[in-house]
Amino acid sequence: MILLLKGARVIDPAQNTDDMLDLLIADGKIIQRGPSLQPPPGTQIINLAGLIAAPGLVDMHVHLREPGLEYKETIASGAAAAVAGGFTSIACMPNTEPVNDNRSVTEFILRKAREADLAHVYPIGALTTGSDGKRIAEYWDLREAGAVALSDDGKPVMDAALMRRAMEYAYSLDLPVIQHCEDKDLSTGGLMNEGYWSTQLGLPGIPSISEEVMVGRDILIAEYTCTRIHIAHVSTAGSVRLIRDAQKRGVQVTAEAAPHHFTLTDQAVAGYNTNYKVNPPLRTPDDVKAVKEGLADGTIAAIACDHAPHARTDKEVEFEYAACGISGLETSLGLSLELVHDGTLTLAGLIAKMSLEPARILNIPAGTLAEGQTADITIIDPTLEWTVDVNSFRSLGKNSPFHGRRMKGRAVMTFVQGVVKYDGRVARP
Amino acid sequence: MIKLAKKDILGIQEMTTEEITLILDTAESFLEISTREIKKVPTLRGKSVINLFYEASTRTRTSFELAGKRLSADTINISASTSSVVKGETLIDTARNLEAMNPDIIVIRHSAAGAPHLLAGLVRQSIINAGDGAHEHPSQALLDMLTIREKKGKIAGLKVAIIGDIAHSRVARSNIYGLSKMGAEVVVAGPPTMLPREVDKLGVRAYTKLEEAVTDADVVMMLRIQLERERQNIFPSLREYARHYCLNRLNLGLAKKDVIVMHPGPINRGVEISPDIADDPSCSVILNQVNNGVAVRMALLYLLTGGGQ
Numbered sequence: 238m239i240l241l242l243k244g245a246r247v248i249d250p251a252q253n254t255d256d257m258l259d260l261l262i263a264d265g266k267i268i269q270r271g272p273s274l275q276p277p278p279g280t281q282i283i284n285l286a287g288l289i290a291a292p293g294l295v296d297m298h299v300h301l302r303e304p305g306l307e308y309k310e311t312i313a314s315g316a317a318a319a320v321a322g323g324f325t326s327i328a329c330m331p332n333t334e335p336v337n338d339n340r341s342v343t344e345f346i347l348r349k350a351r352e353a354d355l356a357h358v359y360p361i362g363a364l365t366t367g368s369d370g371k372r373i374a375e376y377w378d379l380r381e382a383g384a385v386a387l388s389d390d391g392k393p394v395m396d397a398a399l400m401r402r403a404m405e406y407a408y409s410l411d412l413p414v415i416q417h418c419e420d421k422d423l424s425t426g427g428l429m430n431e432g433y434w435s436t437q438l439g440l441p442g443i444p445s446i447s448e449e450v451m452v453g454r455d456i457l458i459a460e461y462t463c464t465r466i467h468i469a470h471v472s473t474a475g476s477v478r479l480i481r482d483a484q485k486r487g488v489q490v491t492a493e494a495a496p497h498h499f500t501l502t503d504q505a506v507a508g509y510n511t512n513y514k515v516n517p518p519l520r521t522p523d524d525v526k527a528v529k530e531g532l533a534d535g536t537i538a539a540i541a542c543d544h545a546p547h548a549r550t551d552k553e554v555e556f557e558y559a560a561c562g563i564s565g566l567e568t569s570l571g572l573s574l575e576l577v578h579d580g581t582l583t584l585a586g587l588i589a590k591m592s593l594e595p596a597r598i599l600n601i602p603a604g605t606l607a608e609g610q611t612a613d614i615t616i617i618d619p620t621l622e623w624t625v626d627v628n629s630f631r632s633l634g635k636n637s638p639f640h641g642r643r644m645k646g647r648a649v650m651t652f653v654q655g656v657v658k659y660d661g662r663v664a665r666p
Numbered sequence: 667m668i669k670l671a672k673k674d675i676l677g678i679q680e681m682t683t684e685e686i687t688l689i690l691d692t693a694e695s696f697l698e699i700s701t702r703e704i705k706k707v708p709t710l711r712g713k714s715v716i717n718l719f720y721e722a723s724t725r726t727r728t729s730f731e732l733a734g735k736r737l738s739a740d741t742i743n744i745s746a747s748t749s750s751v752v753k754g755e756t757l758i759d760t761a762r763n764l765e766a767m768n769p770d771i772i773v774i775r776h777s778a779a780g781a782p783h784l785l786a787g788l789v790r791q792s793i794i795n796a797g798d799g800a801h802e803h804p805s806q807a808l809l810d811m812l813t814i815r816e817k818k819g820k821i822a823g824l825k826v827a828i829i830g831d832i833a834h835s836r837v838a839r840s841n842i843y844g845l846s847k848m849g850a851e852v853v854v855a856g857p858p859t860m861l862p863r864e865v866d867k868l869g870v871r872a873y874t875k876l877e878e879a880v881t882d883a884d885v886v887m888m889l890r891i892q893l894e895r896e897r898q899n900i901f902p903s904l905r906e907y908a909r910h911y912c913l914n915r916l917n918l919g920l921a922k923k924d925v926i927v928m929h930p931g932p933i934n935r936g937v938e939i940s941p942d943i944a945d946d947p948s949c950s951v952i953l954n955q956v957n958n959g960v961a962v963r964m965a966l967l968y969l970l971t972g973g974g975q
Contacts, residue, residue, distance in 0.1 A: 436862035437679075439779040439801030439839060444863075509780030553758055555778035557799070 239263045240655060241276040245285035245616065249292060250589035251605035260290060262612040265654035270608055285616060288649065291588045292604050293325025293613030297386075297595040298415070298469055298493060298541035299566065301327075301358070304345060305334025310546040310633045312346060316355035318544070318566040318632035320659040323648025325356055325613035326596070326603045327544075327566075330390040331363040338363035338374040343382035355658050357613070359385040359601055361415065364403050368392045373403050376410050385599045388415035388469070391516065391561075393451060395421055401458050408464035413491075413598060415467045416455050418476070419517065423447035428557060430503040430518040438507060440556065443518050449475040456483040456490050465489035467598055470543050472498045472517035474527030481536040491598050492531070493539040496572035497563055497638070499528045505638065511552045511559035512638040515545070529581050532590065539595040540587075542569035546634020564634030568625055570617070571644035578645060584619070612655035618662075619646045670969040674786040674793040677802035678844040686844060690812050692965035693958065699736055700960055710739035713971050714769040717743045718760070719796070720776040725931055725956065726796050726805070730773050733963035739770075739971075757781060758788060765789040770971050774798075792970040800834045805966060806930055807840035809959040811848060813951050814885055816958070817926050822849030827879040827921075829855050829911060830889030830938055831900070832872075833862040837930045838889060842868050855879035856911065859900040876911050883921040887928040888913050888938045904937055914940040918949070926951045 240262040247258040247270065259274040260267055276282065296319065302310040310318075312329075319327045329346065331337035337346065343360045350358035362379035366372050368389040376387060387407050393416055394400045400416075407414045424447035429435050431442020452468055456479060459466040471477060471492045483490045497515060502522050505513045513519060531537040545562020552559050573591060576582045582590070592615075596604030603613055625642045627635040651659040670688060678686070699707055715734040719727055727743060734741035746760070755763075757776075764772060771792045774782050779799030786793040797803040814821055826845050832838045832854045845852050846869045854865065855873040865872050873879045880886055891907060901907045918925065927939070927949045935941045944950055 431863050433864040433867045436833075436864055436868065437839075439799050439836060441800075442863060509783050550756075554756055555776065555784060556780045557778035 239277060239280040241274060241280050241282045242290060242614070243282055243284050245288050245290035247290045247606060248585050248588050249606040250585050251292070251593050252607060254606070255585055260606065260614070262655040265612055265656070267606060267608055267610050267612050270606065289584070289617040289619055290606065291615045291617055292592040292606050293651070293653065294323045294570065294591045294615050294648070295326040295595040295601070295603050296324050296541050296544065296566065296569065297328045297539060297599055299327045299329050299544035300332065300546065300562070301329040302546060303333060303349060304342065308548050309551070312349040312358060313353035313355070314631060314633045315544070315546070315566070316350060316353045316358060318630060319356040320651040320653065321631045321661070322566040322568070323570045323615040323617065323651055324566060325615065325651060325653045326359065326601060327356055328359040328361050328385060328599055330361050330388060332368060332390045332392070336363050336368045337361070338366045338368065340378045340382040343379055343384050347383050356653060357603070359599065361386045361388050363387065364389040364394055364414065365399070370394050370396055370399065373399065373406060376407055376412055380410050380412055384412070385601055386413045386415050388417070390417050393417050393419050393421070397454055397458065400455065401462060404458055404464040404466065405462050411600070413465065413467050413600070415469050416451065417469045418448045418451035418455065420447045420450045423450060428514065429506045430520045432503060432521055434503045434506055438509070440506070445473040445475055445520065445524070448473050448517055449479060452476045452479050456480070456488055459490055460486070460488045465491070468492040470495045470498060470517055470541070471528060471531065471537055472520050472524060474524045477527045477531040477536055481531065481534070484536060491539070492537045493541040493595070494528050494532055494537045495541060495543045496565065496569050499525055499532065500572050500575065501638065509556045510638065511554070511556055512563070512636055514556060514559050514561050515563055516561040529576065532576065533581050538590065539598060540569070540573050540590045541595060542566060544632070546632050547636045548633070549635070552636050562636065563638065564630060564632045564636050566632060567630050568637060568639045571625070571647050572639070574619070574644070574646040612652055614652040615648050616650035617646060618649045621645070621647055621649065623647055672970070674782070675804050675966055675970065676782050676786060676793065676795045678804045678807050678840045678847070679802065681847070683847050686808070686811065686848060689808055689962065689965050689969065690815060692969060693808070693812050693961040696961045696964040696968070697958070699964070700957065705736050706738060707736065708738045709968060710734070710737035710971060714740040714742065715771045715773060715967060716764055716769045717741060718746065718764070718772055718774045719744065720746045720774070720781070721797070723775055723796070725959070726775065729956070729959040730796060730963050733960050733967055736960070737964055737967060739967060757784060761785050761788050765791060771967060794966055794970070797836055799836065800839070801836050802840045803836040804840050805959070805963055806837050807844040809955055809962040810841055810887065810928060811844055812958045812962055813928065813955050814926070816954070817951055818884060821845065824850045824884040825853065825882055826850050826885040826887060827853050827855065827883040828887045828889065829876055829879060829913065831860040831891060831895065832856050832865060832889070833860050834892065834895070835889050841887065842870055846870070853879045857901055876913070877917050877920055880917055881920045883925055885926050885928060886913060886918065886921055890930065890932065891934055891938050908937050912936065912938055912940055913943055915942065918943060925949055928952065928955060931956070
């Protein structure tokens, strides 16, 4: 079947395109793009006047919980949440049960993703077996099975010598290493950002230096070994500064930021609502400002939501015992668009950080609307005002502190390989 | 009489000076009951109070229990283990079960900061926070303020020094909020490892030397050192701590002549306070604090069950 997407404002940062163009799609690919295309007979035409056509969004940091924690999320429910949030490609962290540290788990994830047939799912393999920080996993095998990157995610590698070996070995295979930077000795027992609010609330603090010490360490390892490192969910001003300085020296370091870290501050924890418990924790207004500056000047290339779905039982407990994380896939674009509304980023800049840039970091085929490319396309209504309602989430995780928040702009259609996987268009006057 | 327009007592921070004064005045009027031969009045007959303690406590639990009994309320003590939060009934389920039994007040102590707030949002009963993690211990601060008012005739204008592990102390936080609201000048002191980050933003001056804080103080409040903190490298040894942060005759001499010395208990003799100071009736008001504790808790139970309306 041939499909014509007509009259959209096509924003394709990979080709510096921002124009009213038509996109002609056949066999899952974009076969032609240009102004006022004449479609062949029998073409299905979708009128997208007033809407934006962007490259399918990419989130390089999500948790899909399967295998093992299906009560929180499954690959199918997570992929459904992805397309509902405008994402056509997601990369899932290995902290499942069992950990994705071997070929069979990677293959299982890919099979489940194929069965779900919604978004592209790219598994991230573990850096160490069982993510226990003791022995490096079989990266060659993981890559052959389909893993696109390596990370121990929430159990960062504390052993600097092992981290060096892991980065060297992974680099030779062209597998990016992603580090959740947290010195576990400095953060022991911490439940929120250490600062005025932790002092007031009597909650043990997680100091900003617990993140920065490891950002600094991994930058130095990357520099010394001439390898590369990707810093996940940057949350502090100090981390932004370390990364910016390293990039200026030519170190191969990239970074991502999560919407909650540029939207909320640690003050939100007052009241002990466990939906604000997240790791890294919400930081200070100065940190939020620095993360936004890092996004604006390019220090932080990508936006990734760290989608961390949890069941009610994980969150409806005392703050101390609650699980960390936010179910983010269905609010990520809306929150990130606030950066456009407040002038931090241009619309094209934002779209690049949510498609082209993470695709480049992971080296996956996504992030552009060039002719001949897979027709992964996100249609965004930039003016649609809506209210976040966790009860309408496709994700099994309803844990969002943004429930009830008013947003402007959202994905209204999501095409994966030329097929509509989400259609949320509302009747427009 | 003014009414306490609150469902719960979760912390001093959200209290007004009028509310604090009302509670202290009410407590003062209850002090006399504990001196009677028959220490019981029928005021709360037919009311029930559940003491839900997830953390070991002798003083506070006994004090709440006696307070309820002296007002003729039925009091029930439940000791729960926080270890059962992993396996077994959640706090929310426990709360819903207790709520279904229709008590009037639930007094809760919990090692997790914010646990009383979770409870308060769930059940229709009044919740009294009897200590949540390192957050607040409002009834302790109220009894401390009652004791200061009793001994000094006022709170406003006094210099109060709080010494010890401020970072991990709910007593310190509640007193900082309460005493500052009532017009006292609050200073704190302890090794830097025991001072929480940005503590000055709570409205206090912080020192790392005991002597600096105690100088010209009207009130010195010593905090209990938790011995297990030694293992976390917060201080090197009890010996070194005691040499520099133990209140003794010499350093207390820097305070005002008529200084009073307080301690929320239980005390570590010779660690944070020397025995001759703790036992000196000319300055130590430690046992007055305990006595006032019952009256303050009577006042809280009375005011929360609609007393004065």
